[in-house]
Amino acid sequence: MAKSHKSPVNPVRQEAWRLLDGVVIGQTVLPDLLSMPQHQKLDPSERAAAQRLATATLRFADRADWALKPFLKKLPHDTIRNLLRLGVVEVCGEGAAAHGVVHDLVALAGRSNRTAGHKGMVNAVLRRAIEKLEGNWDKAPIPKMQKWLRKPLADAYGNSVLQGIERAHSKGPALDLTVKGDASQWAETLGGVALASGSVRLSSGGRVTGLPGFDDGQWWVQDAASAMPLASLAVTPGTTALDLCAAPGGKAMQLAQAGAHVTAVDVSEPRMARVQQNLDRVGLSAKTVISDALAVQDGPFDVVVLDAPCSATGTIRRHPDLPFARDGAEIGFLIEQQVAFLDHAATLVRPGGTLVFCTCSLLPDEGEVQISEFLTRHPEFSAVPPKADWIEESWRSDEGGVRLRPDFWADAGGMDGFYFAHLIKAMP
């Protein structure tokens, strides 16, 4: 058998590069790439390391580009650009030793005919960019979002808020839990802090499944912002509640924990299986229905929750792949779908009941604008400003909703971008 002349390469860096190309060139979000057989072939620790490295590289790609630019005669092909970004971020941001990283990435470039011709350039440019940035990581510019997202956000919030959001994105997310019992006690047990809104916050990292309280279902992972739409709603035992877009089940579990009789609907069978798994683990129950939200005819319900599919632009702290894999082209469709879901959800609320609308989007078109137009179309509904002493006045929006942004609670570690409104249906 002929001997291979290819030198062995680090499987984590190889996989991280594949993931980066999948996101940036293949326009596929990381979770989809992570479920592919090629990724599953690695052992679990390599999979986790590759995911961490690709995520960090995407979070700081703009900073890496800034460091690389002076040493590039012309912009290389995206796959080479990704390799360079990977090297800069792993060494300067993650603290890996430059020699090993550069050696490995040059070897990786050499393995394919498409990139082998760039080995020399990768070697030279990487070394110079690393020399420029190593030790100056925290002084380098905050990574900017992609143009397609910067423009509408600058229009909505102004440049100074936009920069605050970008700063929050560069810090990454904390790990927030919604707990069934006393938040202060769980914060003490887990070495975290109890947030004013009732979530427990841990500094990110570590295996969630190994933490006390996981096996006996004492809490579930849910960003503090995502828990707020229901943490600010009084739900009494026996309330009938419909969660129209339920997976992975964070809000359905909040409702069930408050004693509501919950019907959880989601169009995706595998995602609904996750809901059932989560319910089982935390020992809560809900009727689960796999269906298009628009086909639901049950009810009317005391509470209908519509956590609608959206651009997810509020979750970039935890999903820095999103602005690379998307370009905003789908937002028009999402907005129209939200209108249809809202109009249908309105028919499922009993008179005197509440429709909770939320999206994990930073775009007012998927939040404030959506609800002010809904209130014009549906005079039988009025927005009741959510009541909770931890809701700051500056979070409230004119039409009666609450706007949450990643730069809020910055000292405590920020939160996802979110929008929510509580809409009450008039009695006849």
Ligand SMILES: C[S@@+](CC[C@H](N)C(=O)[O-])C[C@H]1O[C@@H](n2cnc3c(N)ncnc32)[C@H](O)[C@@H]1O
């Ligand atoms: C933002 S997530 C919901 C998060 C969830 N409420 C929670 O708190 O854990 C949106 C969900 O809507 C579901 N979805 C998308 N299109 C749908 C449709 N036509 N009908 C019902 N669910 C849909 C997706 O499968 C996804 O699980």
